[in-house]
Amino acid sequence: MSIVERIDRDINVAVITVSDTRTVETDKGGRLVQEYLAEINTVVEEDNYKIVKDDTASITKAVSAMLDKGVDAVITTGGTGIAKRDVTIEAVxxxxxxEVEGFGEIFRMLSYTEDIGSRSILSRAVAGTYANQVIISMPGSSGAVKLAMEKLVVPELNHLVFEVTKED
Incomplete structure (x- = not known):
């Protein structure tokens, strides 16, 4: 097995929860993301965690603000389904x-085999790069966040950031 190149510093991450109903107290998905990130070499500054409404303008504004701060990665939870209010993907x-197509493909496969079965076809989870930053958008349910964080984000975030920030 080859050694994966890694960033030898803390990774600055922003977490955005997209929801019309969640508050800091009830945001299980956003809290879970932060708990998993605390296990690896990441920092989520207090002002880099936000809850925004399910509308394209609010999501776009929040993601743009975090990217402008120079974070290494933005992780969003919620708004990735097919309901009319689910517009996170259109915003990010x-x-x-x-686009990092493999993220969504593998997330849906894992969702199918390990979590929700055929309902996984409704997930539009995505990841991509913006300049030297990473954007990851996953569903907001605790099960989906747990799956994405354990199987994809925690194992690969460091390498994703390494790849988008390395010099040619």
């Missing part, structure tokens, strides 16, 4: 310089 995808 225009930022992408490159």
């Amino acid at each position: 995808r225009p930022f992408f310089d490159k």
Whole structure:
């Protein structure tokens, strides 16, 4: 097995929960993301955690503000389904310089085999890069967050950031 190149510093991450109903006290998904991130070399500054409404303008504004702060990665939870109010993907995808298709593909496969079965077809989870930053959007349910964080984000975030920040 080859050694994966890694960043030898803390990774600065922003966490955005997309919801019309969640508060800091009831945001299980956002809290879970932060708990998993605390296990690896990441920092989520207090002002880099937000809850925003399910509308494209609010999501776009929040993601843009976090990217402008220079965070290494933005992780969003919620708003990735197919309901009319689910517009996270429409808000984040225009930022992408490159989409990381494997994230969504593998997330849906894992969701199918390990969590929700055929309902996984409704997930539009995505990841991509913007300049030298990573954007990851996952569903907001605790099960989906746990799955994405354990199987994809925690194992690969460091390497993703390494790849988008390395010099040619």
